Amino acid sequence: MKKIILAHTQGFCAGVSNAVDVVNMALEKYGKPIYVRHQIVHNTWVIEDFEKKGVVFIENIGDVPNKSVVVFSAHGVSPGIYKEAQDKKIHVVDATCPLVKKIHRQANRYSDRKMPTILIGHKGHQELVGTSGYVDKEFLHIVEDVHDVDKLEIDENESVAFITQTTLSISDTSEIVDKLREKFPNLNKRPKNDICYATQNRQDAVLELAKESDVVVICGSPNSSNSNRLRETAEKCGTDAYIIDSEKEFEFEWIEGKSVLGISSGASVPRYIVDQLVARVRERYPLIGVSEGEDVEAGIQFPLPLV
Ligand code: SF4
Structure with missing residues (x-):
């Protein structure tokens, strides 16, 4: 290594x-x-x-x-x-x-216009559960994957709206939206999805990382949607990829005979988890080099809500 x-x-x-x-x-x-x-x-x-x-x-x-x-x-x-x-x-x-709140307002607007609204996301995920509450039950349809599109019982000539969870895989979501467009010629014209800037940037960065690495390890908890999508994104590039909740779950056999280890972490992961993983690898390989490019999100902040 x-x-x-x-x-x-x-x-x-x-x-x-x-x-x-x-x-x-x-x-x-x-x-x-x-x-x-x-x-x-x-x-x-x-x-x-x-x-x-x-x-x-x-x-x-x-x-x-x-x-x-x-x-x-x-x-x-x-x-x-x-x-x-x-x-x-x-x-x-x-x-x-605030990016989730924006989606709630959009969902409300569609229901006011009585539009059947397709929510693309993972059933049971808190964000999807919350957003579902802003869509009138009569108009709500949930799609988890591309196969669910065939099962939708909506008149194909209706004006149909869609909304996505913010933390989905960009490629899987495009596939679903393309299929929706084929099925519903009057699907609303709007941005391709509601995947947030942070999910997009982390998936883009992991794509670059996977191309340069022999193995990719993602720090993230098992219930973190965006962290799981990062592991899948690296894997789709053909690179071995693992997700770990802490450095203790890291297995040295993953990097045996390999040269470059790529590390990333989900949007909910504190930096010290990554630092502890690097420290553990360094104990075994004291001379290993560590490089990191420039964070494209430096300086991005949202206003804090009232406490
Ligand atoms: S991943 Fe972060 S920026 Fe994106 S919607 Fe969730 S909390 Fe907001």
């Missing part, structure tokens, strides 16, 4: 960075316990760290005492959850990513 290359763009995106800051600000302002609905971001270590500081993660608003402080995660929630919180006089700190 001669070299480690770190993907030039990886780790926390602006939405995740805000969500983490917001929980810290809420802890500082209100003291513990702070409740957070759903995992604030899909990363084991971020969650464990917050639990140690006095954050309680819950799935149901019913499990929170009246008048407490609840942070909504970066993935967003449906309108029904805001209503439940209001009924319990809960102080809501909303860490929903």
